[in-house]
Amino acid sequence: MGAAHERGLGAAASQQNADADLxxxxxxxxxxxxxxxxxxxxxxxxxxxxxxxxxxxxxxxxxxxxxxxxxxxxxxxxxxxxxxxxxxxxxxxxxxxxxxxxxxxxxxxxxxxxxxxxxxxxxxxxxxxxxxxxxxxxxxxxxxxxxxxxxxxxxxxxxxxxxxxxxxxxxxxxxxxxxxxxxxxxxxxxxxxxxxxxxxxxxxxxxxxxxxxxxxxxxxxxxxxxxxxxxxxxxxGGKSPCVIDPSCSLKTAARRILGSKLLNAGQICIAPDYIITTPGYVEKLVPVLKETLVEFYGEDPSQAEAFGRIINERHHDRIMRLMDPSSHGGEIIAGGPDKADRASKYIPPTIVLNPSTDSPLMTEEIFGPVLPIITIDSIDESIDFIQSREHPLALYVFAENKDVIEKVVANTQSGGVCVNDCIYHITNPYLPFGGVGSSGMGCYHGKxxxxxxxxxKSVMHRSTMIDPSMRYPNKYNGEQAEKILDFLAKEGMSPATKKLIAVAGVSAIGFLLMRRSSRM
The missing domain is CATH 3.40.605.10 (Aldehyde Dehydrogenase; Chain A, domain 1)
Structure with a gap:
């Protein structure tokens, strides 16, 4: 009891010191x-x-x-x-x-x-x-x-x-x-x-x-x-999905996805987090992705000057945990944890096919050079999958079929969308950049x-040239207010017509003011 009591006093003193420092x-x-x-x-x-x-x-x-x-x-x-x-x-x-x-x-x-x-x-x-x-x-x-x-x-x-x-x-x-x-x-x-x-x-x-x-x-x-x-x-941030439709330009899609995913070793809030494609198309997609990796970084990416490193050992360990095959059950078709090096904070570009959608790899933001691919039978089911999860900061769709593009864009929620590319939407200062839901709030860039x-700040300037009596208490106010209400609530009068009447009213007021000033 004495030792425990002393530990308690020590912890309290440490907390007091920490509070004093703050x-x-x-x-x-x-x-x-x-x-x-x-x-x-x-x-x-x-x-x-x-x-x-x-x-x-x-x-x-x-x-x-x-x-x-x-x-x-x-x-x-x-x-x-x-x-x-x-x-x-x-x-x-x-x-x-x-x-x-x-x-x-x-x-x-x-x-x-x-x-x-x-x-x-x-x-x-x-x-x-x-x-x-x-x-x-x-x-x-x-x-x-x-x-x-x-x-x-x-x-x-x-x-x-x-x-x-x-x-x-x-x-x-x-x-x-x-x-x-x-x-x-x-x-x-x-x-x-x-x-x-x-x-x-x-x-x-x-x-x-x-x-x-x-x-x-x-x-x-x-x-x-x-x-x-x-x-x-x-x-x-969050898990930004990348939908690949069979109508896409495959080689261009592979280059743009991997070029964006592996920039800064994947440590980007809007990096494509995972790919969704169909079971039939994945057989065409995977070989092109693997060829593109070699094109970018050679047979051994650890020797490629263009491939970065993980920021520190803690994040290296976190990504390694996500990559562990026993935790996701998917097939590692490129890279993998056995090629990583903690001392140099290196994790190789890694592609994982069909990991469990309930695994940490598919529920936590990866923020590293690991790209899962999941296969879903149709665009409608892909949309349902995306919508069943937290809203991402970005969403990517690769397709030449305009109907597919519109269906994905119109039926998903995300901070932003880039069609047939990744990341580049944030380079346009005419577009806002921000999240929705768990991916953020508010936006910036440009205006x-x-x-x-x-x-x-709203500012209204009023003239003192005219001071209509109807705004002040008198016995006619009720009747005048009712006439205005009937006018504003009238069906069939378009906003343009009401605006035209308003302009005419302003012109009439201006004419009366000019006459009044000319008599003074």
């Missing part, structure tokens, strides 16, 4: 947040010029430090120069240019239709920055996703505090360098750290939080945000990201 961190971050919020309240970030300057500074950082960016990608994720530039920089530069070219039009007030009831006058919408945005960025695309979320906050006119992932430490240092050397640190700060630092940050009141990662941490983020009624954007981190 309190200290919270106070320090609170002071930082107070400074940043005061600078935001000064109006410094309101102008389009300030936003454009900051976005151009991010571009400058990428241009001046591309070799360092490639080095940190190699250090953290074993990625080759091509992957580092293609995966981290090119899409970011496209997005930054899109923001720079459009922000002035986005910040301009948007004039809205002004109804007859409130004429004369005009209405508009003004997009206002929410305030100070907290960005919690991930480790898998540690430069790309950090910069995209940071740029989204900036283009909206917000201040921003970014916490890069400690799992990719060299990349986190790169982001800190970007912030401290190139950006306005009155309004943009970078915080380094791990769980304790994130926990302390989440105790504070932010005006918006952007989190990219997994569902378990997302629930923690949402719980913390709920205490302050802080809005959140969550980009999570959609600007809208996400700003508030649409």
């Amino acid at each position: 309190d200290t961190l919270e106070r320090g971050y609170g002071e930082m947040l107070g400074e940043v919020r005061a600078n935001f309240n000064s109006g410094k970030a309101k102008s389009a010029a300030w936003r454009i300057n900051q976005l151009k500074q991010i571009k400058r950082c990428i241009a001046e430090n591309k070799d360092e960016m490639c080095r940190v990608m190699k250090e953290d994720l074993g990625r080759c120069k091509y992957e580092a530039i293609f995966g981290e920089a090119l899409t970011v530069l496209t997005e930054l240019d899109f923001m720079i070219n459009n922000v002035e039009s986005w910040v301009a007030p948007e004039r809205q239709w002004h109804t007859l009831l409130v004429q004369p006058g005009y209405s508009e919408i003004r997009r206002e920055a929410k305030g100070v945005v907290l960005v919690l960025s991930p480790w898998n695309f540690p430069v790309n996703l950090s910069i995209l979320c940071l740029a989204t906050a900036i283009v909206g006119g917000n201040a921003c505090v970014i916490k890069p992932s400690e799992v990719a430490p060299e990349s986190a240092k790169f982001i800190e360098m970007l912030v401290n050397k190139y950006l306005d640190t009155d309004l943009v700060r970078c915080v380094q750290g791990a769980v304790d630092e994130t926990t302390a940050l989440l105790r504070l009141r932010w005006d918006h939080i952007i989190y990219t990662g997994n569902g378990a941490v997302a629930r923690i983020v949402m719980t913390a945000a709920a205490k302050h009624l802080t809005p959140v954007t969550l980009e999570l 959609y990201g600007f809208d996400e981190v700003t508030h649409a």
